[in-house]
Amino acid sequence: MPTEAYPDNWYDIEKALYNRSVRVFNTVKKVLSVKMKLHAETQLQQGDIFLFNHFSRFETFIPQFLIYEQTGAYGCAIASGEFFEQDSVLARYLKHVGVFPHDHDRLFSLLTAQILRGRKIIIFPEGSMIKDHRVMDEKGNYNIYSRTTGQRRKPHTGAAVLAQGVEAIKIIIRRAYHQKDHARLVWWKEQLQLDSLDQLLASALKNTSIIPANITFYPIRTSENLMVKAVDFFTDSLSLRQTEELLIEGNIMLKNTDMDIRMGKPLEPFDRKFLANHSLLEEAMANAQSLDEIFTFQAHPKDPQQKRLGDYFKKAANATRDQYMEEIYLNVTINLSHLASTLIMHLIKHREVQIERQRFLTTLYIAVKLLQNNGNINLHRSLLNPIDYSELISGSGTRFEHFIDEAKNTDLISEDDSQYHLLPKLLEDHDFDSIRLENMIAVYDNEAKPISLVRDTLIKALVECDDIDQQELAAWHFEDECRDLSWEHHAYNKPAYDDINEQETATADANPFFLDPHDDNGIGILLVHGLLASPAELRDYGDYLAKQGYTVMGVRLKGHGSSPYALQNQTWEDWYQSALRGYRILKAHCNRIFITGFSTGGGLALKLAAEHFPEIIGVSVVALPIKFINPAFMLVPLLHGTNKLVDWLSSFEGVKSFIENPTEHPTVNYRNVPVKSLYELRQLIAEMDNFVPLCAAPVLVLQGDNDPVVAPKSADEIMNKLRCPNKQLKIINSNRHGILMENIGGTWESIDAFMAQCVSETNAK
Incomplete structure (x- = not known):
């Protein structure tokens, strides 16, 4: 208990101090590694009493400030009376930012007035930190460990009792309004310290709403952190409790933790059956002499009516408590x-x-x-x-x-x-x-x-x-590939990326595709598109192959088909992993696989073939880039290095992060190519010296003789690198780069003939 009795009324929120606290909170939030995600729809606006589970000390400072940021409504909270025992700096601060001692004799009355003034109330119904997260027994009943008694107990009903009292007062005020009892309305206005009768009536007409909410931290780490080392340096030793809290909660604050705050469905303090008790409430409390009587008649009823009403309130509070505890924990964010x-x-x-x-x-x-x-x-x-x-x-x-x-x-x-x-x-x-x-x-x-x-x-x-079934697993993996594109769209469809996104013209479906033929010939074809494109680049060719009985998988290389900004964040190894996942999906359906890769996809196809022979029976690479028509491409490593240096020295973007791409197929390709992606392509080209000679599968190389992007001598270089016994070169008469997409010069038929050879050779073994 405090050394002196608490005043009957408590300190009002000092708005300037509260607002400064919110600004400090935002600054600290940016410094800490905690990523806060608030999941709420209408609950923030409609809620009066917000209930949170309690796992760490850190979370007790968060809900009221987050609610204020979202709604502009000030929030009040409850703290242990021990914080107010001495006239300390902390005690004075808490008093003026809406924190009330839990052992104040008039706590519920004071909080009721705050709610009717438009304030939000934050309560932790467990009463203390639940470090073991054990809130349910083997029979499914909610109970928690009490450090005070060393026993397990039911969570508190205080939030339910408060909500009942608030709603009861609203019912009585509405009755006075309907009876045109002006004097009684003025009396309630003064009791609640409201500014006007209009404010009183507006508050009374709003249903009282309890919002159960859950705070989930992920991950929870047990490793040592700097906070423990610093404290231990200045003290001889730490208690078990101190060490544990510094380790766990220090890591929550300092080591990239996600904090998901999820609001549950709103609850009302009474069920519909209570409508029959409205008249009983109105009669029992019609002559109440103070706000406090709403909360004391249960313990000290003055007549049988109040006793009957008190029994109902107690039963209803227990039921509401069970409801909100269940709702709190049903809103755990599962990881x-x-x-x-x-x-x-x-x-x-x-x-x-x-x-x-x-x-x-x-x-x-x-x-x-x-x-x-x-x-x-x-x-x-x-x-x-x-x-x-x-x-x-x-x-x-x-x-x-x-x-x-x-x-x-x-x-x-x-x-x-x-x-x-x-x-x-x-x-x-x-x-x-x-x-x-x-x-x-x-x-x-x-x-x-x-x-x-x-x-x-x-x-x-x-x-x-x-x-x-492996095909069922493959179907889930294919769903993951489609889901991945949706996540990229979501991540990069933001105003921060509009400068480049608004220039883009690609409208073709960028999803990966899986084509199951009507008459399956047992051979799978993996199609790998080129840099800046998407699976749409090879979709028509895929349909052509499926009609011939091939099972076709068109992969989407990571970063493609969404935003050039997404592509900027990928490496060539990420592209290869996309191709590898597509190969595994296809392999669940076919034991023998042929790969066709266009441009950059050709390099990825050769790496797959080098690592997965003999399941891969052959490869065709089309317009594979080794040498380029545009000599400026040789400057890409220098430009990329400059970008990295500028980014390292300042917060500004590099000198030139994107280069315009005069694409042949604007509905499929990005119009802007990230400099970093060109650098990654150069890295892939350099890596080819290591894996191309290891490719044992048959390889067909196709190249346009007047390709405006890839120099024709690229084909000669690839042929020289290959060591496989069956390698063939076909030059296509074309001044276009997209010879595969457009089937220029019989490109599809040339690959058909080569695939037939590969199948025949495989069958003969």
Whole structure:
């Protein structure tokens, strides 16, 4: 308790100080590595009382300022009374930015007045940090650990009680208005310290709304950080609690953490049945002498009416509490660590202490794909963006590797060549202040446990993964390739990129394509487009091949078909990975594959052939660039280096980031080529010296004799680099670069004849 009693009224928000605090918060937010993502539709405007789960100290400073940024409405919060025991700088600050002590005798009355003045109220119904994220028992009931008692308890009903009181006062005010009781309305205006009767009536007509919300941090790290080192340097030692909080919460603030704040569906303090009790409320409280009576009649009823009403309020508050706790935890933003942790805890609790690595990875990937198609779950964007999860099935990816490393470093799992071993520590009990350090897998599992769909989906994926059809997996991988284009469009369709995007004229469908022929001949054709283009460049040719019985996959090279800015951020290795993914999709349908690559795609095709013979039975490369007609291309490395230097020395763009591209096909190709992409092409050309001689598959090289982009002697250089026993050169009479797209000089038929030779040679083996 405070050394002196709290004043009956509390300090009003000092708006200038509050606004300065918001500016400081924004500055700190930019400095820290936390990326905050607010998921809300209409809840911010309509909500009065906002409820958040509580996992770290850091999050207690965030909701009211974020709400103010979005709505302009000031927010009040509740803090432990211990912060107000002394007249400290912190106590004085908190008093003037809308923070109320939890043990103030008139807390609910004071907050009610704030709500009716248009303020938002932020409450953490758990009452303290829930470090283990364990909020649900085995029977599905919500309860949490209390540090004060050392026991588990129900979450607080305070938010429900507050909402009931606010709505009850509104009902009474509306009654006074309908009865034209002007004196009573003036009395309520003064009790609530409102400016006018109009403000009183406007507030009374608005339904009271509780907004449950969830804050999810990802990832949660246990590694040491500079904050711990700095504090430890100036002190002899830290307690377990101090060390744990500095480690976990220091990493949350300092190490690229995503913070997803997701608002749930609004709740009202009473159900519809309460309409029958309106008259009872109005009669019981008609002669209330103070605002406080709304909140005290339950404990000290003056008559049977108030007792009956109080019993109903208590029952309704418990029901509302259960509702908002469920809604809070249904709005967890599920990420890969949740999925992996849930799977691990399911296995070890069923006494499966090891799992084949590939089975584990495939199960996770299947679960991701199943959950993507379920609208009843909130997935972290890394489970929606293929760049983050598509390589999961092969065990690569930064997020997955981080999770496994953390688990191994804390002795929760071990790994050998082909299996993960689940260690006994996973099932050990840990102190409340050590579990985030000792068993992060249990913490993630607890956080996801209220969403039964997560566990059910993982169990289903575990069963399915043993007999999964490879073509079904390939269909999901193809969906990922299409999804990737959508993410690129979303990422680069912003005003910051309009200077280049508005010059673009490409309108052709840039999605990858998969063509399943009516009469399948058992041969797959992989088509790889050129730099600046998209799969649309080869779509007509793909249709031509499918009619002949070939199964055709047209890949989209990363960064193409969306924005030149997207292309600027890719390397030639990224393009190669796109081609490799397309090859794997096609391989699920065909044992024998022929590749045709146009221009830059030809270089990628040769690298695939060098690494995947004899599954690849032949390659045709068309207009493969080694030498260029435009001599200015030789200056690209210098220009790229200058751009990098300018970017390093200042925040401005390089001297020339894009070069205009006078394309033959403006509906397919970018009109602006990133200098960096030309540099990456040069890197790919240089790398050809290493992989082209290793290509053992038959190769057909086609080149236009008057190509305006690629010098004809490029074909001679490729032929000289090739060491395969079957290599052929065909010169096409053309002054166009796009000889494959336009089928100039019988290009398609020439490839047909070569493919027939390759198939014949393969059949003869």
